[in-house]
Structure formats: structure tokens, C-alpha cells
Amino acid sequence: SQKIEQNSEALNIQEGKTATLTCNYTNYSPAYLQWYRQDPGRGPVFLLLIRENEKEKRKERLKVTFDTTLKQSLFHITASQPADSATYLCALDMLRYGGSQGNLIFGKGTKLSVKP
């Protein structure tokens, strides 16, 4: 069965450093991958989407890479700030596995803490 792993439950870094979060998947060939941010007591909020034929996507201080050979996505936050502290979720589509466009499978998330 398809499996998606975010290999760190928690990541602690100093303000100003670059945070790098990892999302790995197995038994899978997603058409695209999404990253979400979730704050305590709130629903996930969409950040970035990257397609299988894209290597890298950027949005302000955020960068996502997608390596379909390694079956891995990296999510970077440069010049991190305490306000970036949250849980970050990666999600893959289910298009090629009988799912409807819109059905996603989520990782467990990585809780990022940025210390001043």
C-alpha cells in the first residue's frame, strides 16, 4: 500500500537559520505534492504545490523540491522566524490509484519550533 513519511516528528532550530523538512513516499507515483501549515487548534493552510515534472518551486522564503527518483520532497524555510513555528504537512494526490481529483494522502507532519 502507499506510504508517506515525514521523517522528523519535531525540528528545533534557531531564528535566522534555514529549516529543512523531509517528505518521503513509497509504492507511489504522485502527479503532484502539496505542503500545508497547521497551527494548534486550526485547520491546515495550503502553502505550495509542486508537480511531478517540476524540480523546484519557490514562494517568498519557502522552497520546495521534488525528486521522483528518490521519491522525496524537501521543504525549506529560509531566514526562519519564531512565527514560522507550526506543524507542516505534506500531501500526495491519489489520482493514479482510483481516487478522485482532490483526494489526498497526508503525512503525519513535522512540528517546527523556531527559537529566538
Place this chain on the structure above:
Amino acid sequence: NAGVTQTPKFQVLKTGQSMTLQCAQDMNHEYMSWYRQDPGMGLRLIHYSVGAGITDQGEVPNGYNVSRSTTEDFPLRLLSAAPSQTSVYFCASRETGGENQPQHFGDGTRLSIL
């Protein structure tokens, strides 16, 4: 902009009781879905709908019913609550047409079954 609105925010039920979790969106999105989020697990898809009158099962549909009579509303029903259904429930919607559409989530309903 309201986006996706879920009610109630919190609920405590006794085993065997029934209830309906409400979800409404004002973005005219055809696709809506329900997820549950449990500690140590990712969000898991319960049911989804690609438009009014059309629903289908996700990964963990047992114990839940849904209906979609309007584009705006997608209620989730627990017919006979069980302690295993204690969870945080999220409703989401997205535009159809094109794979690169993000999900818009509500802020969840925290449900405890005693």
C-alpha cells in the same frame, strides 16, 4: 470571506448517540471532503463529494454517513457514536478542474465519545 465553516467546534457524546457535524463553504466549490486527524497519524479521508448529489467513500468510511444536497453544505453523520470515533474532524473544499487546486480547510470539530 468565511471560507469553510464547521460547527460545532467542540462536542462530547456518549457511546451510541448520534450527531451531525456541519460543514458549509461559500466559495462555490464542487469538491468537498471530510478528514479525521488522530494523534500520531496523518489526516485520513472519510468521505468526499465531487458535486451535489454525488458522494463516495474515502479511506476510513465505516461508521459515517454523508449526503450532498447543495453545493454549499456537506454534513457528516455519526449514526451510533463509538469511542474509536474520538478525533478532530476537518472539512475541506477545492475547485474542480485542474489538478493544481489547493484544499481549503475549516478549523475542525473536536469530538469526544465517552
